[in-house]
Amino acid sequence: MSSGGVSEPVLSLRGVTMRYGEREALRAVSFAVGAGELVAVVGPNGAGKTTLLSILAGVQRPSAGTVSALAGDGRVGWAPQQVALYSKLSVQENLELFARLERVADPHAVVTRMLDQTGLSERAHERLGHLSGGNRQRVNVALGLLADPPVLILDEPSSALDPGQRARLWSFVGGLVERGTSVVFSTHDVSEVERYARRAIVLADGELLFDGPPRGLIDAADLEGDLEDAFVGFLAKRGH
Amino acid sequence: MRWLLAKDLLILRRSRLLVALLIVYPVAIALLIGLAISRGPSRPKVAIVNLAPAGQTIELAGRRVRVSEYADRLFSQVDAISVATRTQAASKVSAGEAIAAVVIPNDIVARLSSGVTHAQVEVIYNGDALEQSLVRSTIDSALAQANLALSEQIQTAAAQAIDLLLGGGNLSLPGAPANLIGLSRIPPALHGILAHQRAGPDRTALERISTFADFAAQNLSLSKKVLSTVSQPIQVRSTLLHGRRTPLNTFAVVVAVSVSLMFICVLLAAGGVAHEREENALARLLRGLVSREVLLAEKALLAAGCSFLVAAAMLAGVGAFVSLDWSRVGLWLLALAFGALAFGALGVAIGALAREVRAASLLAFLLSLPLAFLALVPAGSVATGLYDVIRAVSFVFPFRACLQALDAAVNGASPGIGVSLAHLTGLTVLFGVLARVGLRHAD
Numbered sequence A: 001m002s003s004g005g006v007s008e009p010v011l012s013l014r015g016v017t018m019r020y021g022e023r024e025a026l027r028a029v030s031f032a033v034g035a036g037e038l039v040a041v042v043g044p045n046g047a048g049k050t051t052l053l054s055i056l057a058g059v060q061r062p063s064a065g066t067v068s069a070l071a072g073d074g075r076v077g078w079a080p081q082q083v084a085l086y087s088k089l090s091v092q093e094n095l096e097l098f099a100r101l102e103r104v105a106d107p108h109a110v111v112t113r114m115l116d117q118t119g120l121s122e123r124a125h126e127r128l129g130h131l132s133g134g135n136r137q138r139v140n141v142a143l144g145l146l147a148d149p150p151v152l153i154l155d156e157p158s159s160a161l162d163p164g165q166r167a168r169l170w171s172f173v174g175g176l177v178e179r180g181t182s183v184v185f186s187t188h189d190v191s192e193v194e195r196y197a198r199r200a201i202v203l204a205d206g207e208l209l210f211d212g213p214p215r216g217l218i219d220a221a222d223l224e225g226d227l228e229d230a231f232v233g234f235l236a237k238r239g240h
Numbered sequence B: 001m002r003w004l005l006a007k008d009l010l011i012l013r014r015s016r017l018l019v020a021l022l023i024v025y026p027v028a029i030a031l032l033i034g035l036a037i038s039r040g041p042s043r044p045k046v047a048i049v050n051l052a053p054a055g056q057t058i059e060l061a062g063r064r065v066r067v068s069e070y071a072d073r074l075f076s077q078v079d080a081i082s083v084a085t086r087t088q089a090a091s092k093v094s095a096g097e098a099i100a101a102v103v104i105p106n107d108i109v110a111r112l113s114s115g116v117t118h119a120q121v122e123v124i125y126n127g128d129a130l131e132q133s134l135v136r137s138t139i140d141s142a143l144a145q146a147n148l149a150l151s152e153q154i155q156t157a158a159a160q161a162i163d164l165l166l167g168g169g170n171l172s173l174p175g176a177p178a179n180l181i182g183l184s185r186i187p188p189a190l191h192g193i194l195a196h197q198r199a200g201p202d203r204t205a206l207e208r209i210s211t212f213a214d215f216a217a218q219n220l221s222l223s224k225k226v227l228s229t230v231s232q233p234i235q236v237r238s239t240l241l242h243g244r245r246t247p248l249n250t251f252a253v254v255v256a257v258s259v260s261l262m263f264i265c266v267l268l269a270a271g272g273v274a275h276e277r278e279e280n281a282l283a284r285l286l287r288g289l290v291s292r293e294v295l296l297a298e299k300a301l302l303a304a305g306c307s308f309l310v311a312a313a314m315l316a317g318v319g320a321f322v323s324l325d326w327s328r329v330g331l332w333l334l335a336l337a338f339g340a341l342a343f344g345a346l347g348v349a350i351g352a353l354a355r356e357v358r359a360a361s362l363l364a365f366l367l368s369l370p371l372a373f374l375a376l377v378p379a380g381s382v383a384t385g386l387y388d389v390i391r392a393v394s395f396v397f398p399f400r401a402c403l404q405a406l407d408a409a410v411n412g413a414s415p416g417i418g419v420s421l422a423h424l425t426g427l428t429v430l431f432g433v434l435a436r437v438g439l440r441h442a443d
Helices: A049-056 A091-101 A107-118 A133-144 A163-178 A190-196 A214-221 A227-237 B002-013 B016-038 B067-075 B086-094 B108-114 B129-167 B183-195 B201-231 B248-278 B281-286 B292-319 B326-353 B357-375 B384-395 B398-411 B417-438
Strands: A009-020 A023-034 A038-042 A064-069 A076-079 A151-155 A182-187 A199-204 A207-212 B045-050 B057-060 B063-066 B079-083 B100-104 B122-125
Touching (some): A009 A049, A009 A182, A023 A049, A023 A182, A038 A163, A049 A151, A076 A133, A091 A107, A091 A133, A091 B002, A107 A133, A163 A182, A163 A190, A190 A214, A199 A214, A199 A227, A207 A214, A207 A227, A214 A227, B002 B016, B002 B292, B016 B248, B016 B292, B045 B129, B057 B108, B079 B086, B086 B100, B100 B129, B122 B129, B129 B201, B183 B201, B248 B281, B248 B326, B248 B357, B292 B326, B292 B417, B326 B417, B357 B384, B357 B398, B398 B417
Parallel strands (some): A038 A182, A038 A199, A076 A151, B045 B100
Antiparallel strands (some): A009 A023, A009 A064, B100 B122
């Protein structure tokens, strides 16, 4: 099942397969992401979500198939599931370090902009280890945006956050999408998909089972109930 | 690389406890090893029971040797605790106040004087195998020295007796006639008599006696040399084949500095790579921001630089107390730099294998400590096959090569510094490649 054509694709996968020895973590996954899209990748544990996102981010190379970043200079922003920052450095020092490593033209200006966008200007000089999980995750996401990439990959960005922190995170991500950044995120939380994503990709056992608007999953499941019921029913119907 | 380097230096500056531990601990270990090598073992406490009557002398060929002289020789290598009885001595050993007791029996003088029976001393000891070994070797060595001293006394007395037999005079032996002619004077006297003797059986008999007297006088004069040889049949003449003799205290400095260099460098490099993993930053860095080679080189160089500074400061500091040849300072720094790079490469290889700082530190520690001790095992102290294994293990890790390079730089020891530096370069490349292979998968 596919969402069909995507206007102005900024990221494209064709037949992406990932093998770890005998095991296939991904099997011939293909889809494209359009400009300004907010795409949720959802699936049970071990579905291959993190593998898919790490391939999209360029952290891993697929065993087969191709990934093409089609917009800008081909950069893809990435915020891994676990916060990847230095706890002994301050928020500003972390951002400055990665801005320089990303070779952005004006690191100071970019860092100031990211501090404003994340609402962390007042905590810029606090060490990361002293911040709450929510604020650390905001800095983690901000690092993925330093080079102003057209596509941002977020691996389970809200998994360690409380409801208030989640709301602030999604507000921030919504602002990015409004400004034209394409965001692909993975999650276990189906309600998050229903609330924020415009498109859902369902993975199970490395296989792409569904690609379309979240409400379309209810039709595909052909069941009464909410999206979570539909998601569980859909997977059961497909033998997962 | 410079931004990564600046970041790591900043993190190090903010990890003061870690840095202090990283410097103080290896330096303390190094100084302990250095002290252990440079100082000989302290004299073991030994309880002594001297049952021989005080002031007794042994008469050897008319010369009297005091038993106390012999006992002094025997006890010079131990910290002697005098006790009156064998029971007291045994209880001292049992209580751990002495690691052994030596009982000198009351018949020692009679036995020594007899010339036909061996004198015996009793050694009482307990404790573990190591202590027993130490006591046995100490007592054996002391007895050997005392026996040698006694043998020299006997040789001196015997030589004096031989001189008297040859030259004539009064032998201080009971029953010896006064004013003996001396064997060496007999042949000329006989020659004088023979000159006036007519041919016949008496002359023939006298000529035979004269020939024997000539022969006996010549050989008796040789017997002094024979006695000297018998008293100390093997003497040591040292020949150094390579380099120059390394004083033990400067070698201890070299060991201490090498140990510090190794610990600081390996722990820092391994911890540096593992820290990137622990902070989940490795995958972020390696997705196009930094190459694996640059990351490993940065960690190795940082660790090498820090350990180089500490080791150089340590060498200079120790140099204030131990006589070192400061004209060779360029060679010291060269050896330290090459050693630090090799240890840095080993460290990043360990860090590439470990997933967290604690595991990397433990692995680095577990690997480094035995390597240091293995490299210090002297040839001949273990079985040949085992020593070959130790040599092979020491060859593929940088400690021994670093030790040799620094020993050559500081003491001019062999093999030359060039060989050791080439060895260290090879090991740097080897462990650099292993680290790169270990870091093939970021996570």
